[in-house]
Amino acid sequence: MRHPTDGTLRRLVDEPAGVADAERAHVAGCPVCLAGLAAAREDAAAVGAALDVAVTADVDAAWQRLSGAAAVQGRRGAATAPGRRWRALLRSPVIAAVGAVSLLLGATAAAAANWLPFFHAERIAPVAAPQADLVKLPELEDFGELRITEEIRIRQVAGAAAAREASGLAVPRVAELPRGVTGEPAYHVLGRVSGTFTFSAAKAAAFAAAAGQTLPPPPPGLDGSQFRLTAGPGIAAVWSQGRPVPAMMVGRAVAPSALSAGVPFETARDYLLSLPILPDNVAAQLRGFSADGTTLPLFMSVENMTSRPADVGGLPATVFTSRDGTVAGVVWVDRGVVTAVAGSLGAGEVLSVARGLRWDR
Amino acid sequence: MAGSTPPGRAAVRPDLEQLFRAAYPRVVAVAARVLGSRTEAEDVAQEVFLTFGRSSVPGGQAVGWLCVAAAHTALNHLRSGRRRASREEAAGGGDPVYPDVADTVVTLDERRRVRAALARLPRKQAVALVLRHSGLSYAEVAAALDLSPASVGTTVRRAESALREELNRHASSD
Numbered sequence A: 001m002r003h004p005t006d007g008t009l010r011r012l013v014d015e016p017a018g019v020a021d022a023e024r025a026h027v028a029g030c031p032v033c034l035a036g037l038a039a040a041r042e043d044a045a046a047v048g049a050a051l052d053v054a055v056t057a058d059v060d061a062a063w064q065r066l067s068g069a070a071a072v073q074g075r076r077g078a079a080t081a082p083g084r085r086w087r088a089l090l091r092s093p094v095i096a097a098v099g100a101v102s103l104l105l106g107a108t109a110a111a112a113a114n115w116l117p118f119f120h121a122e123r124i125a126p127v128a129a130p131q132a133d134l135v136k137l138p139e140l141e142d143f144g145e146l147r148i149t150e151e152i153r154i155r156q157v158a159g160a161a162a163a164r165e166a167s168g169l170a171v172p173r174v175a176e177l178p179r180g181v182t183g184e185p186a187y188h189v190l191g192r193v194s195g196t197f198t199f200s201a202a203k204a205a206a207f208a209a210a211a212g213q214t215l216p217p218p219p220p221g222l223d224g225s226q227f228r229l230t231a232g233p234g235i236a237a238v239w240s241q242g243r244p245v246p247a248m249m250v251g252r253a254v255a256p257s258a259l260s261a262g263v264p265f266e267t268a269r270d271y272l273l274s275l276p277i278l279p280d281n282v283a284a285q286l287r288g289f290s291a292d293g294t295t296l297p298l299f300m301s302v303e304n305m306t307s308r309p310a311d312v313g314g315l316p317a318t319v320f321t322s323r324d325g326t327v328a329g330v331v332w333v334d335r336g337v338v339t340a341v342a343g344s345l346g347a348g349e350v351l352s353v354a355r356g357l358r359w360d361r
Numbered sequence B: 001m002a003g004s005t006p007p008g009r010a011a012v013r014p015d016l017e018q019l020f021r022a023a024y025p026r027v028v029a030v031a032a033r034v035l036g037s038r039t040e041a042e043d044v045a046q047e048v049f050l051t052f053g054r055s056s057v058p059g060g061q062a063v064g065w066l067c068v069a070a071a072h073t074a075l076n077h078l079r080s081g082r083r084r085a086s087r088e089e090a091a092g093g094g095d096p097v098y099p100d101v102a103d104t105v106v107t108l109d110e111r112r113r114v115r116a117a118l119a120r121l122p123r124k125q126a127v128a129l130v131l132r133h134s135g136l137s138y139a140e141v142a143a144a145l146d147l148s149p150a151s152v153g154t155t156v157r158r159a160e161s162a163l164r165e166e167l168n169r170h171a172s173s174d
Helices: A006-014 A021-028 A031-051 A059-079 A081-091 A096-105 A110-118 A160-167 A201-210 A265-274 A280-289 A347-355 B016-035 B038-053 B059-092 B103-120 B123-133 B138-145 B149-173
Strands: A123-129 A144-150 A154-157 A186-190 A193-199 A226-231 A234-239 A248-254 A257-260 A295-301 A305-312 A315-322 A328-334 A337-343
Touching: A006 A021, A006 A031, A006 B149, A021 A031, A031 B103, A031 B123, A031 B149, A059 B016, A059 B038, A123 A280, A123 A305, A144 A201, A154 A160, A160 A186, A160 A234, A226 A248, A265 A280, A295 A305, A295 A315, A305 A328, A305 A347, A315 A347, A328 A347, A337 A347, B016 B038, B016 B059, B016 B103, B016 B123, B038 B059, B059 B103, B059 B123, B059 B138, B103 B123, B103 B149, B123 B138, B123 B149, B138 B149
Parallel strands: A123 A295
Antiparallel strands: A144 A193, A154 A186, A186 A234, A193 A226, A226 A257, A234 A248, A248 A337, A305 A315, A315 A328, A328 A337
């Protein structure tokens, strides 16, 4: 018979019962295979010794730590449920298109998520600040009342055609998968999400007072004025390969926008940017590009992320890279639709995927 | 996606504590094999269980999913840590480990080399290797990584051969 494979010899080292009798009999009488088996045994032992670590885990203490972390999340959720939904939205695969970075890296952009609906997105610009400043950003609910009118609904669909039909968005095809990304993606569809925000001068003042600040009086008409906020629908193709952080995702969504029922956008913006509770560096960056309210800010912490401008198909795009080099994304806006490619990839890889997307319109 | 976070409120799954108590030592052991540090491994385990707690991974697949997630997360940490270490070495202008100090130092150095090599392996090889050395059976590794049991042996063998080469290369160059 033929010699068993190296893989079979390896299994003989530590799980011989899993190897067929005939193969075991062959190896026992074959000098070539016995030598191969000895080499496999030596390599396994040497590597095993080098990797071995004596670990005694204190399960009780670890459980307390985990349930403590979960409880903190739960309390925050109970206190600010609608705001939390908006943050969850930004973390969903679909709104990867809007917040690829927040999805992949967790909380960095989440604290700032509620600002997005104030801007009607035609382009995207990064806002970089230390993480400590980002978590200080107020949430929408600190300034009034947020009422969700269309809840977040995300569902998996059978394939690209179903995603296109459910969302009304063109679903791009990836021409060539980067090395290490394999298989077929799972397709997710996000329905439209909307809410109404009512500004409350009293609530804003109370929030500022808690932070030891006094707010300037709001401009006439802002107190009690309403804003209608919408985002989506959207789609995402996710290559997850069983990992908590997907290998790659391609997402698109109708960009967030806001309709004001009362004051003009500029009035609200100028007031919000003048507030002493916004970190100066964040306010300055927002002020720099928010002249007409068409630039979507993507918040990122300077400790974790870097960004640089690029272009995709002639449109301006922003490339994000985590400083440890493990995650990258590129995001751009085309006629009110945000598209993003992100994953456990390099900047060159996400750009190459983005530039190679094929569109069936 | 089986492990996706449910939309809206991220409710913690009710079987979390039971699965945590059953699988935690194993998840830590997987991460520790990659990282060589119990503290870092426990951090990785917390991260993995927090993600798992909000997921809808079926209970029957939980251990495999958790171990794979721990291996990937730990390898990601290792990759970034390795880069830091190599920058420090470059800045310091020399290898901080001297060959003849003590056996323990040599062992530490060996461990450091094997982990650097682990970070350079193809991801599937690295994960299969770590899972097998953490005590998962061939069938369990195969199920967790979507491989056939026969190719688990081949994958693990390749990884060991590459790591062994790395160890020998440095041993003979000292």
